[in-house]
Amino acid sequence: SCQTSRCAEGTQCKMVQGWPRCVPKPSCLNSRCGEGTQCKMVQGLPRCVPVASCINSRCAEGTQCKMVEGLPRCVPKPSCETSRCGEGTQCKMVQGQPRCVPKPSCINSRCAEGTQCRMVEGLPRCVPKPSCLHSRCAEGTQCKMVEGLPRCVPKPSCQTSRCAEGTQCKMVEGLPRCVPKTSCINSRCAEGTQCRMGIQCQAGASCEMVQGWPRCVQPKVATRGPSCQDLQCPPGTLCKVLKEQPRCVHLKPTCEGIQCQAGASCEMVQGWPRCV
Structure with missing residues (x-):
């Protein structure tokens, strides 16, 4: 019987035709299974089971x-x-x-002219460059590009400018500049005329010498005729329109401002003031 039989490793005792024989143990080595199945040892015997x-x-x-x-x-x-x-x-x-x-x-992004690359929601995008084209600034300010961004800054003016003695602030091409003060020192006037300071004309008018006197003249395109509003007369004269032209005429003499010696008084004699 197999009870007293000893078999080599990998074999086991089986009764064959009434005699104990050492035969190979059953295994999956020589087993072939169909597709989708594989060999597994079940209760000591090879079986094809689903993979x-x-x-x-x-x-x-x-x-x-x-x-x-x-x-x-x-x-x-x-x-x-x-x-x-x-x-x-x-x-x-x-x-x-x-x-x-x-x-x-x-x-590594390349953008078209007038645009620049910006990260938008984590992705590079070509967006228009910031500029002053569509910026609106409050009164008294203007748009300037500051560090690549449009900013509203105060307009340049002469209010905060300080100039050296003998100069004054003037706006030149939109910027305040210290220029020499106007004076009669280096002025050359035509024969029979003299330079005078302080002649100021209204907006749109210019100063011209007329009959030896400065006169504010409106541009040729002006529709209204000349008047005494355009003429500044020196002391002791009065503007009158003569032959459709404003003229500076001497005032009639009067006793006003005439001081006579003690015992005398001012009277008009043949149109002139006299102390009598």
């Missing part, structure tokens, strides 16, 4: 089925939540796997 797979496996949300040591297991889905990327890179899902890829930037 374990993720086909019919159901996993909870956030997990997926993976074969682990030949068995389907539900494992967490790969994501960027636990991924760490180096400086200048960021995690992106590529074909279902987290990958560290270069961050998008404006470094």
Whole structure:
């Protein structure tokens, strides 16, 4: 019987035709199974059983089925939540796997003229360059580009300008400039005329010498005729319109302002004041 028989490793005792024989142990080595099945030892005998797979496996949300040591297991889905990327890179899902890829930037971006690259929601975009074209500023201010951005700044003026002695502030091409004060020192007047300071004309009029006297003359396009409003007369004279032209005429002499010696009084004699 097999009770007293000893067999080599990998074999076992079987009764064959009434005699104990050492025969190879049953195994999956020489077993052939159909597609979708594999050989497994069941109760010491090789059996073809269905291959374990993720086909019919159901996993909870956030997990997926993976074969682990030949068995389907539900494992967490790969994501960027636990991924760490180096400086200048960021995690992106590529074909279902987290990958560290270069961050998008404006470094290699080219924009058309009049536009510039800006990061918008994490992506480089070509946007119009900021300018003063569409900027509106409050009264007394104007738009200027400051460090590449439009800013409303106070308009330049002579109010805050300080000029050296002998000069005065004038607006030149929209900017305050210290220029020499006007004077009669270097002025050359025509024969029979002299330079006088302080002649100021109304807006739109210019000063001209008429009969030896400065007169404010309106431009030729003016529709109204000349009047005494355009003429400044020296002391002791009065403007009158003579032959449609304003003229400075001497005032009639009077006793006003005449001081006579004690015992005498001022009287008009032949149109002239006399102390009698």
